[in-house]
Amino acid sequence: MERRASPGLLDALRIDLERLHATWMELLFPRQLDPGRVVGKWSPETDVQKVAYYLWGTLGLPLVAVTYPLLLFGFAARFYASRVNTAATRIGILGVVLVSVVAWGLLTVAAWASQFSLRGLVAVAVAGGVATVAAALAVVFSRVGGRVTSVVFAYPAGMTAFFLPPVVAALYSPALADVVFVNSYTLAVWLLDNVLSVGGIDQALRSRFELRGVAYVLMWFGIAVPLGWLVGLLVTLADVIRPTSS
Template identity: 45%
Template sequence: MPTDATLVTAVRADLMWLLTAWRQLLFSSESNRHPVRARWSPQTTRERVGFWVWSALGAVLIGVTYPFVVAGFWVRYVTHRLNQVATGLGLLALLAAVGVAWSALTALAWGQLPAAGFKAVLTASVVATGSAGLAWAAARTGGRRVTFVVAYPFAVAAIFLPPVTAALFSPTLGEIILPRSTSLAAWILDNLLVVGNLSTVIRQQFDLSGLAFVAMWSGLAAPIGWLLGLLVTLANAVRPRDGGR
């Protein structure tokens, strides 16, 4: 584990690299006309004002963006570890491990939920296991682009689908998952789907209850997966790592 001093040094290096890259968008860091002078520096008052205004704007943008870079580092670390485990296990062993994990939830549903709930959780567990297999296959054979487009959404679906399904029939899980899902849906409608009357139409046409929660999280698997992929891409842009996805 990195020490606090190492972490501070890495963050400072990232911020300086980002600020330097931002400055180079308008101000060249090298001077081909004057090879003795390695770095460009402003010469006139206009250049100095422009340089520092551009630097200040970059500092603000970097300050806003860098927390997402840090999140990308964490997502990249987790996905790298999971990829190592999946690679070590192989596809069949991975499917067996995921199947065993969700089978435990299915077995719990057998004694706690009605027959319809048990069948729903069983179906969701089978779909989640298949999604994990597809995520593995996409990540191993498709390269970074296919990993971003396909693997991340399938991995998110494999994680969320069985618990959400079980929450429809389990009062304990339902009290935790369903109200938060409803709040998330309301936030998305109020803040993201505000084009025209789209949010109003969705509220009038759809009732968020029952299997609509499963449909909601199935639909969110793709954008959530792509968001995680974007965070990893941003982290790779700031601090690349060979073979990282």
């Protein structure tokens, strides 16, 4: 049997863009993304349908141009998430916990051997605990339920395992706090002045919260969760545009 040649870079780009635009069209019109061979792709018939169809298609062109770079990130995130999920499946949840405990335990021992202060040792140990719990939750949520559970819970838990450990460790290490908290404060000011300046959100946050101590942990948790949702949605979009062979 003759083997089908893989599409080149330009062909793959064209296919991705066509499917991305078809996904946009599917929001209002039926049988656009994956029409059946028997029924075929839906086409407008009346003048009103034609105007609505082509107007909606035109509106989708700039959105496709903006979304495609994010889609490329979704492809990359899906690749690495698949590798991590495969490794986690092989060793199981207890294996993930054990690997994390051993890794962070070795870091704690290394900190002790380097004659860290008691605060430094506690900082490393607490960071390891946070990373271990978050990683275990990410694995559990990725296996329980379906796509929605993974997007809503698993990806945010994974991002939490990445972002929170150094912030939690900074609560116990003044040296680390001088780096983490100072840069976190700078980031918080930028977010309030730019991203969250719409609708008075920045003023509400400034009046109700003081960025000190545990508030830094809450801040990064508030960043990790939406980022996890975004990554999960981009991976989902990548699955729609370029499905993987099972």
